[in-house]
Amino acid sequence: MPQTADVLIPLALDTAYSYAVPDGLVLSVGDVVQIPLGPREIAGVVWGVAERPAGGSNLRPVTGLLDVPPLSEPLRRLVDWLARYTLAPKGSALAMALRLPDESARTETMRVGVRSAGKPPSRPTAARAKALAVAADGAIRGKGALAKEAGVSLSVVDGLIDDGALEAVPLVPEPVALRPDPDFLSTAHLSEAQSEAAKQLNAAFDTGLSSPRTRGEGRDGLVVDAASPPGGGEGASRDELLLATPPHRRLPPRSADDEVGKAPSPPAGRGDAHDAPLMSAAAGRPVQTILLEGVTGSGKTEVYFEAVAECVRRGRQALVLMPEIALTAQFLDRFAARFGVRPATWHSGIGGRRRERLRAAVATGEVSVVVGARSALFLPFRELGLIVVDEEHESAYKQEDGVHYHARDMAVVRGKLEGCPVVLASATPSIETRVNAQRGRYGRIVLPERFGGRRLPDITAIDMRLDKPERGRFLSPPMVAAVKAAVAEGEQALLFLNRRGYAPLTLCSACGHRYQCRNCSTWLVEHRFRKALVCHHCGYTERKPEACVECGAFDHLTPCGPGVERIAEEAAELFPDKRIIVLSSDFPGGTERLRQELEAVAAGECDIVIGTQLVAKGHNFPHLTLVGVLDADIGLTSGDPRAAERTFQLLQQVTGRAGRGERPGRALVQTFQPDHPVIAALLSGEAERFYDEEIAQRENAGLPPFGRLAALIVSAAERDLAEAHGQAMARVADPPAGVMVLGPAEAPLALIRGRYRFRLLVKTDRGIDIQSYLRDWLDRSPKPRGNVKVAIDVDPQSFL
Ligand SMILES: Nc1ncnc2c1ncn2[C@@H]1O[C@H](COP(=O)(O)OP(=O)(O)OP(=O)(O)O)[C@@H](O)[C@H]1O
Ligand SMILES: [Zn+2]
Structure with missing residues (x-):
């Protein structure tokens, strides 16, 4: 029977289009095909197939099946989920999972080298002789390499190939990544606390979550869970997820002992808590997402490496997500020390060809561990067995343009769709994750102390009302004295100010x-x-x-x-003979240079580091003993509901860079409000109390995760147009009970890139399906005209 295929196209379109499948071609859901769209041809993914009566059809035909791995079922469901959750067009969500090789990448797929063919050219020239002299050793070289070595142009080399004096041979491409060896290092180096934590973590592999039997088993199983917004409430409707959760088909295990050889899941309630799976107190079943919470320098990385090792041993693939800048050589080296090789990495700096090869190797299962920035979440893993989200509290995980998604939350969703454990690691977890752990929706493993008996830094406030800096200066006298003392001892000091320029x-x-x-x-x-x-x-x-x-x-x-550059100037005057490095994301040289400088700091090649928040993210600077925070109050005054949480996290992260090596560390915090709850909690080290109070406040105010938020940003080239459209939308908002619509209000950043912006905020009770309400409201709203645009941001992280 001939087929009709519904093809989803990676453009901002919400529905799949129907095409006729030509006779002789049989398509399956997930296949990547070529189809005509208007006057051009474009790639899309088969989202559904149906039989079509024989004979004519007025549908345009699919023009080809592309030779790329089909989109797996969990990945297709992630795309559906993402679109439904963020209200982005389904095609836009697909675009993130379907990055096809561009033409340059395709034509270059086979690299060729040349070597001497052992016969003289028919027409000898001086240049040709030079090239042949180099090639005379019989080695295979790239064409460019040979030309360079011989000091001749590429056309000389090409001429010799045409002439038959050189022969072209295909170069074997170097593998995308070597196989990590899960047992390269024994676990003897782990502290007792780390071993315990690793054991608890690895018990998650034995919960039966990833066995086919427990999948899609109805309302009380994983099905309903996967629908809940991971960021917090239990809001999304059950129907939504039931829809998205057909019974799951999965690949057979690689080898029998993947599933059978390992210890069977221990019966619930077994005496030995440590290698039993973490159980959800609420639901009485094993948890799938686990918060790994350990103070700064507690060695969380080593702990989740053990989970990665276990995953690899089971023949499955692991994904470690990191905020982009944290992809330092230092981290890759630590990985290599544990697994014998560096992992495959995925981030925006990886170019066309390498990207495609990596995608392909991920799809075949050849690559077993990927460390990547948030977009790695959409890679076509063949058999994903673990996702780790490092520094899960990082706001860099939220994408603020295009599809507004939060990679941490989508990691939890993908974990559920794949049936694999998800580990959220942080020293300062987000309130959302904390609450999920308190409620028993997530497991929680805690490392309360630093690795190796090291102490957390002592933190002291400098009251700027009393200890004023000199006129025109920003470092208070006690800060200057402390830096002087530290560098005199040959130690490093970090001056932190979250302001570029x-x-x-x-x-x-x-x-x-x-x-x-x-x-x-x-x-x-x-x-x-x-x-x-x-x-x-x-x-x-x-x-x-x-x-x-x-x-x-x-x-x-x-x-x-002040900005960091001004602090650098001041430091240079105060400490003229000290080596100073300024780290700021906007310096020329981009990420590569930053990585190098971070390494230089780690290697102790400078005395004073001056940096913005990018120095706070997960780095290990063993020589650093003093952290000076220059303006602890910066983030506290914004109207953002997460201002206190963010400031607390940032200050705890940055002060946590001190004293990670041999010598103990301390931190000094310049503030005008030493009594502010955030500063007070930081000084007293009472993180628990801070979190408890913050959680209570969120609950009282009905803010996430106790209520849900979505922002609509209406923008236009003319202020009046934007405002009028916002008002027109507000007039038809018609919020039902449990829903509040605020605005339109002029955005704090009222004008960006020549566009005027107004914001509407939707705030709902936890039990409300905010997406359904939004969809319904948008349907009733006037269509944006002219240059008016409406962006939708569910679970907004930014309120500017
Ligand atoms: N088992 C171990 N053996 C040797 N060194 C270790 C071990 N565990 C941790 N360390 C060292 O302790 C330091 C802190 O570890 P790590 O970076 O994993 O901490 P963390 O918990 O991720 O901290 P943060 O949240 O501040 O980034 C590192 O220098 C690391 O090399
Ligand atoms: Zn501007």
Whole structure:
């Protein structure tokens, strides 16, 4: 019987389109096919197939089956899930999972080398002789390499190939990644606490979660769970997930002992708690997602490496997600020390061909461990057995454009769809994850102490109202003294200020003019290294003028407040003979240079490090003993409901960089509000109390995870248009009980890249299916006209 195929296209379209399958071609769901779309041909994925009556059809035909791995069922369901959850068009969600090789990548698939064919060229020239002299050793070289070595042009080499004096031979591509050896290192190096934690973690593999029998077993099983928004509440409707959860088909185990050879799952309630699976107190069944919470420097990495090892031993694949910048050589080396080889890595800096080879190797199962940034979540794993989300509290996991998704939450969803354990690791877990652990939805494993008997740093506040810096300076006298003492001992000091550039505001002291972005409602930030004024939102840059553009006065431009560059200047004056490194994400040289500098810091090649929040993320600087926080209050004043949580996390992370090596560490925190609950909790080390209070406040206010939020951002090139559309939407919002719609209000960043922005905020009770409400509201709303755009952000992390 001939077929019809419903093909989903990776464009901003929400539905699959029907095509006729030509006779002789049999398609399955998940196949990647070529189809005509308007005047062009495009790749899409078969989302459904049906039989079609023989004879004619007015559907356009599928034009080909592409030679790329089909999209697995869990991945297709992730795409469905993602689209339903974020309200993004399904095709946009698909685009994240389907990155086809671009043309350049395809044509280059076979690299060729050349070697001497052992016969002279028919037409000898000096250049040819040089090339042949190099090739005379019989070795195989790339064409470019040979040309370079011989000092001749590529066309000389090509000429010799045509002539038959050189022969082209295919080069065997180097493997994408070597196989990690789960038993490369014994577990003897683990501390007792780490071994315990690893054991508990690995018990998750024996819960039977990944066996086919427990899948899709109805309402009380995993089915319903997978529908709940992982970020918190139990909101999404059951129907939604029942829809998304057909009985699961999975690949047979690689080898019999994958499933059989290991210890059978221990019966629930067995006496020995440690190698029994963590049980959900609430549901009385094993948990699938586990919070691995350990203070900074407790050695969480080593613990989850053991889970990765166990996963590999079972013949399955592991994915470790990291905030991008944390993909340092240091981490890769630690992986290599444990597994004998570096892992395959996936991040935005990996180019076309390598990307495609890695995707293919992930799909065949050849690659068993991938360490990657958030987009690695959409790789086509053949048999995913574990996902680790390191630094799970990081806001970098939230994608803020296109499909607004949170990679940590989607990791939990993918784990459920694949039937594999998910480990969320952090020293400062998000409130959402904390609450899930308290409620027993997630398991929780705690490492309360630092590895190797090291102490957490002592943290002291410097009250800036009392210990004022000198005029025009930003380091208070006790801070200066502490840095001096540390570097005198040959130790490293880190000065932390979460502000890029030289000064956050520049004004003319003659006329008061403030330098503002022409596309955004933001102040321009002076970047002295670049001699420019820069907008941190749109990148608009102008040369710093000699005279005020407003009144023409010379020498009156005054920087207001500090950025890291200004602190660097001050430190250089205070400590002229010390080596200083400034780390900021906007420096020329990009990620590569940053990685190198982070390594230099780790190797002790500088005395004073000055950095923004990127130095706080998971790094290990063994020589660092002093952390100075220059403005602890920066984040506290924003209107963001997570301001307190974020500040606490950031300060605890950055102070946690001190004292990780041999010598104990300490931290000094400059603040104008030493009594603020966040600062007080940081100083007293009472993280538990801080979390308890913060959780109680969220609960009282009905904020996530106790209620749900979604933001609508209406933007347009004209302010009136944006505002009018926002108001028109608000008029038809018609919120039912349990739903509140606030706004439209002008966004705090009212203008970005020349577009005016208004925000609407939807706040619902936990039990409400916020997506259904949003869909219904959008259907009733006037369609955006002209250049008006409406962006939807479910579970917003940013309120700007
Ligand atoms: N079993 C071990 N053997 C040797 N060194 C270890 C071991 N476990 C941890 N360490 C060392 O202790 C330090 C801290 O470990 P790790 O970076 O894993 O901590 P962490 O819990 O991830 O901290 P953070 O949350 O601050 O990033 C590292 O220098 C690491 O090499
Ligand atoms: Zn701007």
